[in-house]
Amino acid sequence: CPCHTFLASLILASKFMQDHCYSNHAWVKLSGLPLRKFGHCKHAIGEVLKWHLWV
Known part of the structure; x- marks a missing residue:
């Protein structure tokens, strides 16, 4: 589901950055x-x- 993919990406980004x-x-x-x-x-x-969560 695209919504779950977006949410998972948001969560991983948040955990990586904060x-x-x-x-x-x-x-x-x-x-x-x-x-x-x-x-x-x-x-x-x-x-x-x-x-690999960094850009």
Whole structure:
């Protein structure tokens, strides 16, 4: 789903750029995604990018 892809990208960018970022629990609450789906989306994007999050 494009919305989940965008959300996962936003979360990874936030965690990469900020020293004090929202917890996974907070992201789950904000996004409305189940915890398992949240983790899967985040890991899927990370794997596709080979965890190279810098530009």
